[in-house]
Amino acid sequence: MSVATQVKCPFCYAYGPARRGPEQECDDCLRRWTPVPTREGAAFSISGRPCRVTAAVNNTVLPPRHGFAHESFRHPDLARLRRKYRLGRIASGINAEFDRQLALRDWVCAAWAAGQPSVPFPPLVHEDHVDRMLTLARREGRAYFCTYKAMASVELASAFGWTARLVNIMKHMVHEIWSNDYNKWVLHDSLYNMHYERDHLPLSAREIREEHHRNGARGVRAVWGRGRRDLGPAHCADFAWYVVYMHNNFFDFPPGDHIHPLLMPRDRWNRNGHWRQGVQITRRRGDKYLCKGMVVEESDPRQLDYKINQTEVFLLQREGALWARFQHNMPNYGALMTRTDGHAWTTHRNCRKAEVLWPLRAGTSTLEARCVNSAGVPGPLSVIAVRSAR
Numbered sequence: 001m002s003v004a005t006q007v008k009c010p011f012c013y014a015y016g017p018a019r020r021g022p023e024q025e026c027d028d029c030l031r032r033w034t035p036v037p038t039r040e041g042a043a044f045s046i047s048g049r050p051c052r053v054t055a056a057v058n059n060t061v062l063p064p065r066h067g068f069a070h071e072s073f074r075h076p077d078l079a080r081l082r083r084k085y086r087l088g089r090i091a092s093g094i095n096a097e098f099d100r101q102l103a104l105r106d107w108v109c110a111a112w113a114a115g116q117p118s119v120p121f122p123p124l125v126h127e128d129h130v131d132r133m134l135t136l137a138r139r140e141g142r143a144y145f146c147t148y149k150a151m152a153s154v155e156l157a158s159a160f161g162w163t164a165r166l167v168n169i170m171k172h173m174v175h176e177i178w179s180n181d182y183n184k185w186v187l188h189d190s191l192y193n194m195h196y197e198r199d200h201l202p203l204s205a206r207e208i209r210e211e212h213h214r215n216g217a218r219g220v221r222a223v224w225g226r227g228r229r230d231l232g233p234a235h236c237a238d239f240a241w242y243v244v245y246m247h248n249n250f251f252d253f254p255p256g257d258h259i260h261p262l263l264m265p266r267d268r269w270n271r272n273g274h275w276r277q278g279v280q281i282t283r284r285r286g287d288k289y290l291c292k293g294m295v296v297e298e299s300d301p302r303q304l305d306y307k308i309n310q311t312e313v314f315l316l317q318r319e320g321a322l323w324a325r326f327q328h329n330m331p332n333y334g335a336l337m338t339r340t341d342g343h344a345w346t347t348h349r350n351c352r353k354a355e356v357l358w359p360l361r362a363g364t365s366t367l368e369a370r371c372v373n374s375a376g377v378p379g380p381l382s383v384i385a386v387r388s389a390r
């Protein structure tokens with residue numbers, strides 16, 4: 001389906017073919033509306049007033065091809081963990097979301113020593129494994145390796161209202177946290193307390209993999225710690241393959257629960273290839289993940305790095321006035337926030353029902369919209385500015 005050539009209904013969000021003329025009709029809900037363009041530079045008129053979109057950051061909600069099972073930010077185990085370890089202290093006094101996420105990584109890195117667990121894997125499947133790891137590390141000095149750090153990071157991210165996902169690269173487990181600051185996924189390694197940047201922009205696993213295959217990751221830097229210290233050129237060969245666990249509800253479903261699938265990039269760089277990793281795996285099947293039957297393969301970067309927490313603005317004309325409607329894809333949705341021309345924010349509990357009258361003034365008018373999740377964390381801002389001569 002080519003989404004670009006179709007029109008999305010601002011009421012039920014169904015895609016349908018664009019009709020001739022200004023008025024559109026939805027094949028699904030049968031409602032009619034007159035859309036107003038939201039792309040930068042587009043011209044339109046409202047009651048004979050000529051207008052132009054002068055700036056637009058409209059965070060489009062794409063239809064996802066792969067589902068993801070999200071942790072509830074209201075899970076009682078999360079609340080207990082937050083209280084018991086006073087997690088609020090970790091990022092207190094830090095304003096920028098990305099810096100707060102670095103503070104969490106720093107904390108997880110230091111929370112217990114890195115090494116082979118002295119007991120074989122029991123905390124991995126135990127229902128309170130983060131709690132158990134922290135307790136045993138503090139009480140007995142137990143050590144845990146990358147898988148445990150990554151899993152704990154994913155769970156603890158939920159305690160802050162962030163969405164994280166577990167990523168297995170070659171011989172190493174890492175994780176990604178959705179960054180509302182950067183409006184993208186960012187890969188974190190909480191064993192080594194580092195991430196990867198190109199031109200000071202933190203990268204996702206997919207981006208690092210692409211850099212690796214394209215040019216040996218020439219421009220990628222390894223960045224360490226809360227202060228984002230540059231460690232120099234990064235070695236990214238381990239990113240040649242990766243899988244993403246398509247769930248983070250680990251309190252009820254531990255990683256690799258054989259219910260939720262794994263997403264794997266499959267494109268020109270690994271066509272017909274096998275992920276061989278370790279002698280006994282090679283002997284058995286030759287492919288570490290495909291042999292489990294839980295892998296979904298995907299080549300579209302927009303699906304591999306499916307953007308969440310987006311708030312899309314639809315503009316429409318009705319009876320000579322300009323109106324806005326909205327769609328979001330925020331997990332653990334709390335509310336939609338909108339404002340015009342920098343006035344006070346308006347809270348809408350039901351995003352689907354929200355409708356905002358946007359009275360254009362002479363000069364430039366702005367409309368801003370974003371969603372806030374149930375933990376109070378705001379998603380990226382959508383902003384549209386329109387200039388009207390009178």
Ligand SMILES: [Zn+2]
Binds near residue numbers: 013029
């Ligand atoms: Zn519709």
